[in-house]
Structures are given as structure tokens and as C-alpha cells.
Amino acid sequence: MRPARGEPPSTLPFLPDLRRRILFLRNCKMATERTYIMVKPDGVERRLTGEIIRRFENRGLTLVGLKMLIPTRETAEKHYAVHNTKPFFGELVDFVTSGPVVAMVWEGPDAVKLTRQMIGATKPADALPGTIRGDFTCDMLLNLIHGSDAPETAAEEIALWFGENGLAR
Ligand code: IDP
Ligand code: MG
Numbered sequence: 001m002r003p004a005r006g007e008p009p010s011t012l013p014f015l016p017d018l019r020r021r022i023l024f025l026r027n028c029k030m031a032t033e034r035t036y037i038m039v040k041p042d043g044v045e046r047r048l049t050g051e052i053i054r055r056f057e058n059r060g061l062t063l064v065g066l067k068m069l070i071p072t073r074e075t076a077e078k079h080y081a082v083h084n085t086k087p088f089f090g091e092l093v094d095f096v097t098s099g100p101v102v103a104m105v106w107e108g109p110d111a112v113k114l115t116r117q118m119i120g121a122t123k124p125a126d127a128l129p130g131t132i133r134g135d136f137t138c139d140m141l142l143n144l145i146h147g148s149d150a151p152e153t154a155a156e157e158i159a160l161w162f163g164e165n166g167l168a169r
Contacts, residue, residue: 018060033111034064036148036157041099042137043144044068049102052132052145055118056106065105065158065167071097078160088141095141103161112154115147 037056039049053063071079076096083089106115120131124140127133133143148154158167 032107032109033151033154034105034107034158035111035115035151035154036146036161037104037106037115038146038161039102039104040096040142040144040146041101042095042142044100044102046136046144048132048136048144051136053104055132056115059108059114059118061106061108061111061115063104064107064169065162066102067162067166068100068102070100073097075160079157091141105158105162105167112148112151116149119145119147 037052039052043049043052057063073093076093077084080089080092080096083092086092108114118131120127120133122133122140122143124133124138124143127137127143129135132145137143148157
């Protein structure tokens with residue numbers, strides 16, 4: 001925003017409001033990162049998709065990809081391959097393929113870490129109030145949302161769920 005006529009120019013041009021700060025970060029591409037976020041079938045069924053999107057938008061992240069789909073077992077097994085020896089693997093794949101999910105890519109400074117903190121811990125007793133899991137679930141399996149845990153896994157997961165040309169930008 002330009003200063004009104006007669007007002008001196010601001011000495012802190014990018015601090016006064018969040019919108020200007022977001023534009024600044026976007027323009028200078030400082031530490032911008034992408035992460036894969038998925039509202040799981042329980043989150044969709046409980047109508048928490050809007051709440052989750054609102055939280056990330058309010059924080060200043062940018063949505064760069066979005067789609068709704070029922071995952072195939074093949075995709076779910078690839079996505080959770082790191083857990084394929086765990087006792088809960090079968091149940092996890094059953095759960096994530098049980099209904100529609102909302103697959104998203106979010107962009108912003110430190111997006112992976114920032115969204116993981118907003119999502120909250122996997123163990124219900126460790127998921128703090130104020131986080132998505134801490135506010136809406138106390139179940140270890142039915143925990144509403146997935147978020148990539150590192151920039152490398154984010155790149156793999158974005159490729160798995162959105163492919164080469166699946167993103168809006
Ligand atoms: P994360 O989603 O917080 O990254 P991970 O350890 O990667 O947690 O586990 C992937 C998903 O598997 C969890 O989100 C949860 O749905 C499920 N899960 C993890 N640990 C357990 C468990 O001990 N019992 C049942 N389900 C689990
Ligand atoms: Mg994980």
C-alpha cells in the first residue's frame with residue numbers, strides 16, 4: 001500500500017501488515033519450501049477440511065495444489081512405505097483408502113516444519129492444544145491430517161500424489 005498523500009513513507013515497508021509481509025516473502029523467494037499435506041478420510045468426513053485450510057492460510061502459507069480423491073492401495077502403500085514393517089501398517093492403509101482425502105501442496109518459508117508444528121504430535125497425549133490434532137482428535141490412527149516430515153520426503157510425496165504437471169503453479 002502506498003502512504004496517503006502527505007504521509008512520510010514508512011521506514012519499515014514490509015512489517016506493517018501480514019499481507020505485505022507475505023508478498024515480500026513471495027517476491028524474494030526467501031527460504032521458500034513446499035510440503036505435502038493431506039486431510040485424511042476422518043478429517044473429510046468430520047468436515048474439518050475448511051478449518052484446516054483456514055489455519056494454514058491464516059498463518060500466511062500459500063496453497064499451490066489441491067485435489068480430492070480416494071487413494072488406491074498402491075498409492076497409499078507407497079506413501080506409507082517407511083512404515084511397512086510396523087504392526088499398524090495394514091490398518092493404516094485400510095484407513096487411508098477408506099474414503100476421499102484432500103491432497104494439497106502448501107508453500108511458504110520453512111513450510112515443512114511450520115505445518116508439522118501446526119499439525120501436532122502423532123502421540124495424542126503429546127499433541128498440544130492449539131494444534132490441529134491437539135484440538136480435534138485423541139486417536140493415534142484417526143488423526144485427521146498428514147504432513148511431510150522433511151523437504152526430501154515432501155518432494156517425493158508431491159511427485160507421488162500430484163505427478164509432473166499436477167500443480168497449479
Ligand atoms: P505422522 O503422521 O505424525 O508423521 P507417523 O509416525 O509417520 O506419524 O505415522 C503415520 C501414520 O500412521 C500416523 O499419522 C497415524 O495415522 C498412524 N500411526 C502411527 N503410529 C501408530 C500406532 O502406533 N498405531 C496406530 N496408528 C499409528
Ligand atoms: Mg510421518
